[in-house]
Amino acid sequence: MTTHDKVKDMKRMILLAAHQAGEGHVASAFSILDALYVLYQAHVTYDTSDPRSANRDYVILSKGHGCLALYAVLSSCGFFPSEKLSTFCKFGSDLGGHPHCCKIPGVEASTGSLGHGLPMAVGIAKALKMMGKPNRVYCIVGDGELNEGSCWESLLIAEQHKLDNIVLLVDYNHSNDRAISYGDDLLGKLKSFGCTIEGVDGHNHGSIYFALGTGPVNGKVKCVVLETIKGKGIKEMENNPAWHHRAPTSEELNRFLEELA
Amino acid sequence: MRKQFVKSVTKLLADDPSRVLLLGDIGVFGFRQAAADFPGRVINVGILEQATVGMAAGLAMAGMKPIVHTIAPFLVERAYEQLKIDFGYQKLSGTFVSVGGSFDYASLGCTHHCPGDVNLIENIDGFSILVPGHPDELGMILDTTSHWGNKYIRLSETSNSKPVSDNPISPTLVRMGDSYHPVVVAVGPCLDMVMEAVGDLPVTVLYTVAVRPFPAHEITLPNKNVIVVEPYYSSQLANRIARSHTSKHIQINARSFSLPRRFIEEYGDQNRINLMLGFYANALRVEINQWITSPPSYEKTPRA
Numbered sequence: 001m002t003t004h005d006k007v008k009d010m011k012r013m014i015l016l017a018a019h020q021a022g023e024g025h026v027a028s029a030f031s032i033l034d035a036l037y038v039l040y041q042a043h044v045t046y047d048t049s050d051p052r053s054a055n056r057d058y059v060i061l062s063k064g065h066g067c068l069a070l071y072a073v074l075s076s077c078g079f080f081p082s083e084k085l086s087t088f089c090k091f092g093s094d095l096g097g098h099p100h101c102c103k104i105p106g107v108e109a110s111t112g113s114l115g116h117g118l119p120m121a122v123g124i125a126k127a128l129k130m131m132g133k134p135n136r137v138y139c140i141v142g143d144g145e146l147n148e149g150s151c152w153e154s155l156l157i158a159e160q161h162k163l164d165n166i167v168l169l170v171d172y173n174h175s176n177d178r179a180i181s182y183g184d185d186l187l188g189k190l191k192s193f194g195c196t197i198e199g200v201d202g203h204n205h206g207s208i209y210f211a212l213g214t215g216p217v218n219g220k221v222k223c224v225v226l227e228t229i230k231g232k233g234i235k236e237m238e239n240n241p242a243w244h245h246r247a248p249t250s251e252e253l254n255r256f257l258e259e260l261a
Numbered sequence: 262m263r264k265q266f267v268k269s270v271t272k273l274l275a276d277d278p279s280r281v282l283l284l285g286d287i288g289v290f291g292f293r294q295a296a297a298d299f300p301g302r303v304i305n306v307g308i309l310e311q312a313t314v315g316m317a318a319g320l321a322m323a324g325m326k327p328i329v330h331t332i333a334p335f336l337v338e339r340a341y342e343q344l345k346i347d348f349g350y351q352k353l354s355g356t357f358v359s360v361g362g363s364f365d366y367a368s369l370g371c372t373h374h375c376p377g378d379v380n381l382i383e384n385i386d387g388f389s390i391l392v393p394g395h396p397d398e399l400g401m402i403l404d405t406t407s408h409w410g411n412k413y414i415r416l417s418e419t420s421n422s423k424p425v426s427d428n429p430i431s432p433t434l435v436r437m438g439d440s441y442h443p444v445v446v447a448v449g450p451c452l453d454m455v456m457e458a459v460g461d462l463p464v465t466v467l468y469t470v471a472v473r474p475f476p477a478h479e480i481t482l483p484n485k486n487v488i489v490v491e492p493y494y495s496s497q498l499a500n501r502i503a504r505s506h507t508s509k510h511i512q513i514n515a516r517s518f519s520l521p522r523r524f525i526e527e528y529g530d531q532n533r534i535n536l537m538l539g540f541y542a543n544a545l546r547v548e549i550n551q552w553i554t555s556p557p558s559y560e561k562t563p564r565a
């Protein structure tokens with residue numbers, strides 16, 4: 001099974017979970033799924049038997065509405081059984097429409113309100129530096145989320161404190177172009193805030209792998225800008241704002257599963 | 262009170278290497294010695310309160326014990342969602358210490374007023390709220406609550422003439438009145454004003470530095486009337502006292518003597534503003550006297 005086959009499997013799980021729940025940000029999950037999968041497969045140090053292990057790397061999904069992708073990846077890593085996804089958003093479930101760190105092993109932060117993840121990543125990274133620990137902190141934000149001032153505040157702090165143990169993944173799916181378009185300058189803006197920048201195809205596993213693989217540079221936050229398609233893999237969903245927050249009907253589910261076959 | 266804050270926090274930093282102080286570009290001069298003594302653990306983060314509180318949450322997630330200090334409206338109102346989500350919802354622990362609550366910066370205008378801080382923090386589950394009325398009480402609070410979870414500590418420009426409280430959990434009985442008159446609960450720096458107001462009236466006076474936790478059910482209310490005097494927008498304390506005593510057979514009249522929910526567009530010092538707002542000893546005495554001479558009919562809902 002190729003890595004792309006594995007991701008397709010997870011997309012099926014996500015579609016089914018959203019359908020069963022009648023809820024979910026499926027398109028956002030599909031936007032980041034490739035990157036999250038490669039990240040956990042190749043780069044993140046974790047211990048499913050001890051999710052709070054002192055040796056772990058920290059992963060914060062700041063764009064919490066993409067949590068179905070995180071749930072699918074965490075279950076594929078063994079943090080919890082994949083059957084749990086069938087409880088998504090149901091009363092009594094641990095898996096909500098945004099992730100909750102007090103309920104789900106492997107989830108570091110309770111996100112959902114945008115602009116909270118990167119400040120927390122900065123705090124974790126600062127603490128790790130103070131303790132002389134080598135762990136890394138990965139934070140995934142969306143391009144829309146980057147409207148939040150707290151993200152840019154965090155980059156100011158990170159630059160000041162030389163937090164080169166942060167890897168910032170920007171899911172650049174252009175969902176925000178209808179509000180504030182960054183034009184061709186998102187990379188430039190991030191660079192001007194002290195990040196080292198690499199732009200890659202956010203659905204190309206090899207590109208993601210190599211971009212995330214390079215080490216820290218001169219005290220700077222490493223920023224990987226993932227050029228992505230919201231709803232990637234389902235034509236009707238791709239870059240279609242109607243699918244930002246919507247679950248597939250039975251008919252749509254069957255059609256989408258066929259498309260993924 | 263600020264000097265005591267520096268002294269007590271410096272001791273906390275010395276006692277535990279996991280403690281870290283984050284400053285919002287205030288108090289930096291006062292903490293210069295602590296910054297030299299504990300390199301890297303006194304951080305002037307800058308003027309970016311949302312990221313500062315989020316950063317404090319990250320520090321706590323990695324095992325540190327953050328203390329965040331800046332001006333009340335910027336700590337509580339600007340970074341409110343970070344306090345609510347990052348600390349409250351995620352069940353992390355942090356200490357948040359403000360200056361400039363209510364009209365401590367009266368002459369600087371509404372941007373720097375913050376009479377709503379206690380009320381806002383009360384809405385976040387799990388936060389203790391502490392309002393010392395004297396520098397010694399601030400020292401006591403910082404010494405004795407270091408193991409508590411989230412706590413909001415409100416420094417004030419005004420202090421009572423002497424310390425009264427020796428613990429943050431139990432209210433202090435300052436004066437015992439008779440059973441025919443109301444109980445007055447003074448919060449933090451209001452005590453001197455309360456004592457001036459009650460004069461020779463035979464009311465009971467309790468004093469507390471804690472808005473939460475507060476053992477409302479332990480308060481004895483012989484004549485079923487209680488008035489809470491607090492130097493900010495009315496908190497839920499009067500309501501909590503009333504609810505803890507109200508039953509089918511007993512109804513409590515509880516009210517708050519506090520600051521009105523208004524933008525104060527006048528300048529001048531805090532005393533002048535309080536005078537304008539009717540928040541002073543004689544006005545309080547008039548209100549208490551009215552209750553004594555003409556007890557209010559029992560209301561289930563306390564008047565704010």
